[in-house]
Amino acid sequence: MSGYSVVPFVIAYAREEVRDRLVFEPHAGSDRGLRLAYEIPRKGDRVGGVLRARVRDLRRRVGKRGPERMRMLNTRRQWLCMDRLLCQVCSRPATEPGTGRSWWILVPPVFEVDDSGRGGRTNAPPTCRACVDIALSECPMLRADATVCTVGRVEPAGVLADMYEPGPVPTLTAHNVYVSWDAFARHPHILATSQVVQLHDVRELVRTG
Ligand SMILES: [Zn+2]
Incomplete structure (x- = not known):
């Protein structure tokens, strides 16, 4: 994606990474009595009960x-x-006021089609109509294998997360694992790095490649 003349809003910068220490802390609500936490807790660390990776915003x-x-x-x-x-x-709204439909560029593997074939899950946020054209013309990877869609309904599905096991120090056991919002038993062991949504009522407009 290095062809972008403007760095996309969601892309991280090197100094935004935060490597604060993780610990397992006692927690009555989890099955093994422990949950992952930052050693020095901060307001906003958890979203829906899930620990979210800290990052700076230096854009x-x-x-x-x-x-x-x-x-x-x-x-x-x-x-x-x-x-x-x-x-x-x-970072402008990706939903068209007239139709209420949002615009998306869906690229495997960040998009996973569900059984119905008319929806699926993704952690790549939408792309507004104006940026769709720019993205397709500037990004070779998108040109190779992308689908431009409008989407009628979007709902929260879960997160992509790093999985940790308790020990003397928390041990990273898996990277980029999908964990749904209702998989409560797994929540105490994860550090969420991005949010995954479920797309419904997907209308395909352009398939490239
Ligand atoms: Zn845009």
Whole structure:
């Protein structure tokens, strides 16, 4: 995606990464009596009971943010885009006022089609209509294998997360695992890095490649 003339809103910058220490803390609500936490807790660490990866937001601080990391998403900006259906490139609304439908560029493997064939799950936020054209013309990967769609309904599905096991220090056991919002037994062991939504009423407009 290095062909973008503008760095997309969701893309992470090198100095936004936060590596604060993780611990397992006593927690009555979890099956083994422990849950993952930051050693020094902060308000906003948890979303829906799930620990969310801390990141800085240095997008507007050009001198401080470091180089962009083109395949990495900034967790907070990704989350915001999904919550409000904002364009992942320009951060403006990706929903058309007239129709209420949002625009998406769906690229495997970030998009997983469900059994019905008319919807699926993704952690890549929507792309507004104006940015769809720019993205397709500037990004070779999108040109190779992408579907442009409008979507009638979007609902929260879960998160992509790193999985940890308790020990003297929390041990990372798996990376980028999908965990649904109702898989409560797994929640105490995960660090969420992006939000996954379920798309319903998907209308395909363009298939490239
Ligand atoms: Zn846009």
